[in-house]
Amino acid sequence: MRIEVVEGDITALAVDAIVNAANESLLGGGGVDGAIHRAAGPGLLAECRALPEIRPGVRCPTGEARITGGHRLPARFVIHTVGPVWHGGDAGEPALLAACYANALRLAAAHGVASIAFPAISCGVFGYPHARAAAVAIARLRAWDALLPVHVQLACRDAGIAREYRGQLRD
Template identity: 75%
Template sequence: MPVNIVTADITTLRVDAIVNAANPGLLGGGGVDGAIHRAAGPALLQACRRIPEVRPGVRCPTGEARITPGFDLPARHVIHTVGPVWHGGAQGEPELLARCHRNALRLLREHGLRTIAFPAISCGVFGYPVAQAAAVAVATLREELAGDDAIGVTVCCFSDSVRAVFQRALV
């Protein structure tokens, strides 16, 4: 499985698509979401506003994904996905997190793209325990990429300690 785990600023990566750990409205926020919106410039917010709401205030329900251009980013596209808020793990959080990764890869393939960088989805303000999120992310990526060496995946962590947890999950 071609997966690389790094500590970096995801907004600086030159890949076909970066994944934005977004909120359901897709209108920017804090953490990775805010950093991506700032780095991409105001055209990203305009593109997100053009994505139709599926219900009031929700353009992307938890576990789903949407794609926009990358605008001022080195990445050509942004794949927005909404990870689950951690409520102890018994409310479907692992499956929702797995769906975030699956749906991002689905959009990557549908658009003929080959390289993607994921952040540690839900591990910031959404409170998902890093070790549990890493286990779900790595297992899902392994399953989705089995036999597909054409896609290059980077997991971009915001700190060396988070990178080490994802690296251990990869072993």
């Protein structure tokens, strides 16, 4: 698997799938989630609404992933995952964040995705420290042993987060 860090808008990347750092409802929100919903158009929201709720208001629990079409995006698929809110690191956050990457990769492989772009999951309003999130992401991606996807982009809108990912890739 080839892993690279790119700076820019994840919604504009020409990959098979982009990963959405979503909330449990999957009905849009702020940050990358809102940007993906706006770029994909109303069809994405309609498809997300059609996904079954696990419990009231929850279509995707933290650490799990769901897949939808890309709608108006260049990507064929959107893989939605819900990262953990940072509570200091002793509330299972690293394992939940690693599960986000693993479950997104499983869905990608199951759907024949050769190229995928991940945002910095949980690094926005969920407050996960950038260096710790980058370490979890890179470790989980490096541990992936399936044939697909073959190309992973870590899409960063923030130069500081991009530096953290690049640093982890060099280690």
